[in-house]
Amino acid sequence: MFLRTLRAALPYVVLGHLALLSSATVTDPAALDACPGYKAKNVFTFGPKLTADLVLAGKACNVFGNDLEKLKLEVTYENKERIHVKITNPADARYEVPEAVFPRPHADILASPHSAAIRFNYTASPFSFSIYRVSTHEVLFSTASHPIIFEPQYLRVKTNLPAEANIYGLGEHTDSFRLPTHNYTRTMWSRDAYGVPQGSNLYGNHPIYYEHRTTGTHGVFLLNSNGMDIKINDTEGLGTTLEYNVIGGVLDFYFLAGSESDPTEVARQYADVAGTPAEVPYWSFGFHQCRFGYQNFVDVAGVIANYSAAGIPLETMWTDIDYMYKRRVFTLDPDYFPLDRMREIVDYLHKHNQHFILMTDPAVAYVNDGTYGPFDRGIKDDIFLKAANGSSPFLGAVWPGVTVFPDWFNKKTQDYWNNEFKLFYNPETGLDIDGVWIDMNEPASFCNYPCTDPFAQAEEQILPPPRTTLPPAHDSPIFGGSALQKRVDHSHDDVQNPPYAIANSAGTGALSDKTAYTDAVHANGLIEYDTHNLYGTMMSTATRDAMVSRRPGERPLIITRSTFAGAGSRVGKWLGDNLSEWAQLRQSLSGILGMAGVYHIPMVGADICGFGANTTETLCARWAMVGAFYPFMRNHNGDTSISQEFYRWPTVAQAARNALDIRYRLLDYIYTAFHTAHTSGTPVLHPLWYQFPKDANTFAIDTQFLFGDSILVSPVVEENVTSVRAYYPDAPFYDFHTLAKTHVEGGGFIEHTDVNFTSIPVSIRGGVVLPLREKGALTTAELRKTDFELVVAPAVDGTASGSLYLDDGISITPKTQTNVAFAYKKQKLTVKGTFGHATGVDVARVRFLDVASAPKSVKFNGKTVAKNAIAFDAASRVLDVALKTPFNSGFTAEFS
Ligand SMILES: *[C@@H]1O[C@H](CO)[C@@H](O)[C@H](O)[C@H]1NC(C)=O
Ligand SMILES: *[C@@H]1O[C@H](CO)[C@@H](O)[C@H](O)[C@H]1NC(C)=O
Ligand SMILES: *[C@@H]1O[C@H](CO)[C@@H](O)[C@H](O)[C@H]1NC(C)=O
Ligand SMILES: *[C@@H]1O[C@H](CO)[C@@H](O)[C@H](O)[C@H]1NC(C)=O
Ligand SMILES: *[C@@H]1O[C@H](CO)[C@@H](O)[C@H](O)[C@H]1NC(C)=O
Ligand SMILES: *[C@@H]1O[C@H](CO)[C@@H](O)[C@H](O)[C@H]1NC(C)=O
Ligand SMILES: *[C@@H]1O[C@H](CO)[C@@H](O)[C@H](O)[C@H]1NC(C)=O
Ligand SMILES: *[C@@H]1O[C@H](CO)[C@@H](O)[C@H](O)[C@H]1NC(C)=O
Ligand SMILES: CC(=O)N[C@H]1CO[C@H](CO)[C@@H](O)[C@@H]1O
Numbered sequence: 014m015f016l017r018t019l020r021a022a023l024p025y026v027v028l029g030h031l032a033l034l035s036s037a038t039v040t041d042p043a044a045l046d047a048c049p050g051y052k053a054k055n056v057f058t059f060g061p062k063l064t065a066d067l068v069l070a071g072k073a074c075n076v077f078g079n080d081l082e083k084l085k086l087e088v089t090y091e092n093k094e095r096i097h098v099k100i101t102n103p104a105d106a107r108y109e110v111p112e113a114v115f116p117r118p119h120a121d122i123l124a125s126p127h128s129a130a131i132r133f134n135y136t137a138s139p140f141s142f143s144i145y146r147v148s149t150h151e152v153l154f155s156t157a158s159h160p161i162i163f164e165p166q167y168l169r170v171k172t173n174l175p176a177e178a179n180i181y182g183l184g185e186h187t188d189s190f191r192l193p194t195h196n197y198t199r200t201m202w203s204r205d206a207y208g209v210p211q212g213s214n215l216y217g218n219h220p221i222y223y224e225h226r227t228t229g230t231h232g233v234f235l236l237n238s239n240g241m242d243i244k245i246n247d248t249e250g251l252g253t254t255l256e257y258n259v260i261g262g263v264l265d266f267y268f269l270a271g272s273e274s275d276p277t278e279v280a281r282q283y284a285d286v287a288g289t290p291a292e293v294p295y296w297s298f299g300f301h302q303c304r305f306g307y308q309n310f311v312d313v314a315g316v317i318a319n320y321s322a323a324g325i326p327l328e329t330m331w332t333d334i335d336y337m338y339k340r341r342v343f344t345l346d347p348d349y350f351p352l353d354r355m356r357e358i359v360d361y362l363h364k365h366n367q368h369f370i371l372m373t374d375p376a377v378a379y380v381n382d383g384t385y386g387p388f389d390r391g392i393k394d395d396i397f398l399k400a401a402n403g404s405s406p407f408l409g410a411v412w413p414g415v416t417v418f419p420d421w422f423n424k425k426t427q428d429y430w431n432n433e434f435k436l437f438y439n440p441e442t443g444l445d446i447d448g449v450w451i452d453m454n455e456p457a458s459f460c461n462y463p464c465t466d467p468f469a470q471a472e473e474q475i476l477p478p479p480r481t482t483l484p485p486a487h488d489s490p491i492f493g494g495s496a497l498q499k500r501v502d503h504s505h506d507d508v509q510n511p512p513y514a515i516a517n518s519a520g521t522g523a524l525s526d527k528t529a530y531t532d533a534v535h536a537n538g539l540i541e542y543d544t545h546n547l548y549g550t551m552m553s554t555a556t557r558d559a560m561v562s563r564r565p566g567e568r569p570l571i572i573t574r575s576t577f578a579g580a581g582s583r584v585g586k587w588l589g590d591n592l593s594e595w596a597q598l599r600q601s602l603s604g605i606l607g608m609a610g611v612y613h614i615p616m617v618g619a620d621i622c623g624f625g626a627n628t629t630e631t632l633c634a635r636w637a638m639v640g641a642f643y644p645f646m647r648n649h650n651g652d653t654s655i656s657q658e659f660y661r662w663p664t665v666a667q668a669a670r671n672a673l674d675i676r677y678r679l680l681d682y683i684y685t686a687f688h689t690a691h692t693s694g695t696p697v698l699h700p701l702w703y704q705f706p707k708d709a710n711t712f713a714i715d716t717q718f719l720f721g722d723s724i725l726v727s728p729v730v731e732e733n734v735t736s737v738r739a740y741y742p743d744a745p746f747y748d749f750h751t752l753a754k755t756h757v758e759g760g761g762f763i764e765h766t767d768v769n770f771t772s773i774p775v776s777i778r779g780g781v782v783l784p785l786r787e788k789g790a791l792t793t794a795e796l797r798k799t800d801f802e803l804v805v806a807p808a809v810d811g812t813a814s815g816s817l818y819l820d821d822g823i824s825i826t827p828k829t830q831t832n833v834a835f836a837y838k839k840q841k842l843t844v845k846g847t848f849g850h851a852t853g854v855d856v857a858r859v860r861f862l863d864v865a866s867a868p869k870s871v872k873f874n875g876k877t878v879a880k881n882a883i884a885f886d887a888a889s890r891v892l893d894v895a896l897k898t899p900f901n902s903g904f905t906a907e908f909s
């Protein structure tokens with residue numbers, strides 16, 4: 014088929030660009046494999062570096078443009094676990110992800126590849142390369158028999174994989190956590206993806222995957238922000254393969270060795286490349302309430318009051334775009350959300366140790382009459398993204414109608430953004446927000462392609478949409494009272510409709526549909542064709558900086574929709590506009606596992622109870638409980654959906670109280686996991702296989718997961734069902750409530766029956782010492798005044814360990830810190846640490862699990878503990894020792 018296609022195409026190729034093969038004609042993988050590839054010449058090896066020229070090895074196949082004649086290969090052993098392989102065009106500058114957006118990782122540059130855990134191997138002619146693990150001699154990545162194709166707007170690299178390979182990552186997606194290996198395409202091109210269907214490109218792009226085998230786990234990261242399709246397929250006779258089809262940039266691979274025994278090692282190595290996650294304020298782990306469709310300030314205040322009346326912890330109240338005047342950013346509707354009344358709400362929240370967050374979109378309304386400061390100041394500073402001719406702003410249509418878009422590459426944009434934040438979110442004169450929610454930053458545009466007349470389209474689509482209710486009386490009572498490296502020449506490229514069409518699901522599929530045009534120009538000359546996938550992440554960075562400049566030294570909470578690799582080092586993210594459907598509750602789990610477990614964006618959650626469509630009582634109850642184990646826990650709703658605050662139904666209210674009680678008791682444990690992630694790159698959530706890498710039954714599980722590394726959550730995720738068949742690997746587990754042990758020898762399923770609509774199966778993995786708060790609270794400020802209790806859950810060998818990190822909860826660089834290590838063996842718990850940050854509370858008690866019989870004696874710091882402070886329950890095998898000791902120093906507690 015390839016030959017026939019090529020022959021048919023040849024006469025046209027000489028005529029030029031337009032008649033190249035269309036993507037529709039090249040579907041046969043064998044066709045691309047018949048391309049000539051390259052020959053490696055002038056290969057130089059110099060210690061940890063290898064360089065070579067790659068010269069086209071035969072007649073060009075010109076599938077989606079003309080094959081480049083000569084390429085440059087550069088291989089660097091950056092440290093023992095990382096090899097950097099870069100293939101570029103030596104003749105002409107090509108686009109590369111700017112350092113300002115993705116700083117390159119620190120490289121030690123190994124003295125000699127001989128100490129490396131993985132090695133680069135190649136065949137000179139035709140050129141192919143492989144990466145193999147030295148200890149096991151396993152090939153991890155190999156382009157053998159799949160020639161590299163390098164054309165101006167089409168790059169292909171294809172690797173062989175083991176049959177039914179365990180591949181995780183390549184997000185953002187809503188597919189299973191372990192990716193399908195049959196006929197599967199993952200497209201990278203940021204888009205506004207309402208209802209986020211499976212199998213399509215979504216808001217963010219993370220071209221990293223981890224591959225897990227029982228012999229080890231490794232990672233492959235392609236640092237490229239251009240549009241791409243990554244195809245995983247198994248074709249009879251040809252085995253399983255993974256193929257990158259990229260429409261620009263360069264081939265810039267980082268191969269991560271991971272480890273043979275600990276899957277989380279590869280996550281730490283990826284964190285070395287993409288950055289470790291930012292820490293977030295302690296309060297941000299509290300419960301958040303939001304909806305699109307709060308009509309006015311009375312409504313917002315009513316929700317706050319009703320949560321309080323229902324006794325459900327509400328930490329943070331949010332407001333969606335409803336607050337804006339004509340949906341313009343940095344404005345308040347004077348009739349519906351007047352400043353003085355909104356300030357009253359914010360003051361009320363702050364007085365009650367609660368917080369407030371508003372949505373900010375990037376698109377600025379095109380209001381060219383001198384009445385709208387954010388537009389006027391942006392025009393004056395000339396900081397908006399430009400149309401292709403570089404002279405006037407690029408126009409799109411978003412919520413407020415026709416809009417312009419801040420250009421994050423413009424050096425003056427940060428000052429502009431800081432200033433808009435300072436003005437609008439001014440604590441003295443504006444709204445004193447505690448965090449930011451940034452949306453629509455793909456960037457999204459409602460303008461259908463071609464967007465030749467955004468004014469007509471805005472009018473036709475009725476933007477901004479009119480209000481549907483009357484404003485309340487003003488005095489209604491509430492509360493009962495960058496920088497670019499080089500110029501890239503795209504003059505010969507078709508950047509609107511490149512010859513290889515990636516499988517973009519937006520609108521017509523055109524790259525520019527529903528977003529900024531690919532030919533829109535940034536201040537540094539880069540165009541959206543190359544940088545599109547970076548827009549949301551750049552807005553995230555600018556917003557973080559603006560928040561830090563408002564409240565210097567404080568960690569901001571910023572929740573974004575669109576992300577690129579590395580975004581987690583600055584912001585958190587929600588999974589976008591989902592629907593109130595059971596399938597979406599299930600999918601949310603693979604979504605958060607990807608973000609928190611692979612891409613290092615741990616401050617993540619899906620909209621609890623669902624955003625679009627109407628929820629039901631049981632869905633909302635189950636989701637409230639699942640959502641209590643999202644690191645970022647927010648109920649958010651669409652404007653046309655029925656209300657779904659937790660207090661609306663008694664069952665949901667009770668489910669929320671129960672799950673929030675568990676969450677809050679675990680809050681210091683998860684806060685510690687965030688600190689560990691920030692300092693070392695160890696993920697905050699773990700799929701089961703991270704802890705049980707040899708147990709193949711765990712590889713595909715994504716409706717159970719570990720919150721931190723030790724709390725196993727096994728939610729009911731189906732409608733009308735009150736049971737769950739949960740998998741327990743071969744290790745002791747302890748029920749979170751009864752603390753009784755289960756151990757399925759060899760691993761196996763347990764059917765939890767009678768899981769009513771206010772409970773969720775949660776267990777503790779043996780081997781951990783958990784620092785729990787004794788009880789939940791209505792706010793995190795109150796929680797921090799609650800005593801701790803330690804739960805000692807031994808592994809099979811009778812040992813356990815754990816840690817606790819505490820600080821003031823808000824400073825980027827806290828002045829005081831407390832770091833405690835817990836170690837348990839031979840029936841003795843040792844607590845050691847530095848207590849720089851005063852906990853101000855006691856350790857109320859220690860509970861030892863799986864204790865065979867009543868102890869003869871219990872000692873605290875070597876002294877015998879009084880009998881009345883000890884309780885032993887033979888049925889659950891729990892030994893409960895009341896201590897009431899100030900938590901300001903180490904201690905020991907033991908029994909015999
Ligand atoms: C490296 O590649 C060559 C050529 O394909 C092959 O013969 C050799 O076995 C490989 N070496 C290792 C250690 O895999
Ligand atoms: C592969 O998936 C595509 C898109 O879902 C579908 O149209 C096609 O029929 C599938 N092909 C095979 C061989 O399964
Ligand atoms: C997978 O391979 C089959 C058979 O060659 C092919 O029809 C299909 O298009 C391929 N799918 C993808 C996503 O590459
Ligand atoms: C709050 O609760 C009151 C009393 O049940 C109810 O009338 C009101 O609609 C609720 N308001 C909101 C915004 O939830
Ligand atoms: C530049 O392009 C924009 C959008 O296509 C157009 O409105 C504007 O008139 C052009 N400006 C010049 C100077 O050609
Ligand atoms: C949700 O329920 C409301 C009120 O019953 C109804 O008007 C609306 O059409 C429903 N929405 C959907 C998507 O079913
Ligand atoms: C759950 O039960 C309701 C009410 O009986 C029914 O309408 C719905 O179809 C059931 N859902 C499923 C998935 O069985
Ligand atoms: C739901 O189940 C939990 C745990 O088994 C139990 O404590 C609670 O009493 C049950 N609630 C109802 C309403 O049956
Ligand atoms: C439709 C969809 O899945 N959208 C988002 C909503 O939440 C899901 C699961 O709840 C996320 O994974 C999606 O990104």
